Amino acid sequence: MDGVPVICIDGPSGAGKGTLAVRLARQLGWHLLDSGALYRLVGKACLDAGVAWDEEAAVAVVARSLEAEFDVVGDEVVVKLGGVDVTADIRSELGSKGASSVAVLPRVRAALLERQREWARPPGLVADGRDMGTQVFPDSPLKIFLTASVEARAERRYSQLLAKGESVSLPRLLEGIRERDARDSTRSASPLVAAKDAVLVDSTSLTIDEVLERVTALAADRGILGRVSG
DSSP states (O other): OTTOOEEEEEOOTTSSHHHHHHHHHHHHTOEEEEHHHHHHHHHHHHHHHTOOTTOHHHHHHHHHTOOEEEEEETTEEEEEETTEEOHHHHTSHHHHHHHHHHHTOHHHHHHHHHHHHTTOOTTOEEEEESSIIIIIOTTOSEEEEEEOOHHHHHHHHHHHHHHTTOOOOHHHHHHHHHHHHHHHHHOSSSOSOOOTTOEEEEOTTOOHHHHHHHHHHHHHHTTHHHHHHO
16 A cells, blocks of 8 residues: 555444545545445445444455445446446445444454555545544555544435335434444444544535535645646
């Protein structure tokens, strides 16, 4: 990863990290790492293999052998496990539960650390997650901590699931997001916190275009875009 620019986008679930990362990667022509999807993939792979999410050693073995691919198609990421499109499966509420369950396991996070760093390839990488700037790419020249109110994040997730034809409860989603925030921010392994040098961007009242414009301007100010073209 030496010499490869990495833009980190961290923050809680539902803040818009995924959409921003896809749009930014497509605009720059860079590679994309959806680290949250990696944990969702681990959860699914464990279900497929009959491995319980709390069996840390066994889950770590699954994580080390994970065959993950990310393809950007329009404004979406197609996630593949062993060459098979499993995007819909891992974006479900069960997928979210699996990701949150395995992400608290230190040996699983350690197993995925170096694998995530392997995504840093020329001309650059946009890394979307919760500890990209604090743990995975601490030397990143631009770290964004994207957040939004709990209510706004729940409403966004509610709209997404309704559009997919899923029957969901907004109050339950709100409760689930609050519980996940608590788990992610208090876990012993890589808790959800903003890097000391991260730029805080609140997307509660911003459109994705406005967020993208702000982040692109920050990248330009720091000479990252010039580094790409040069």
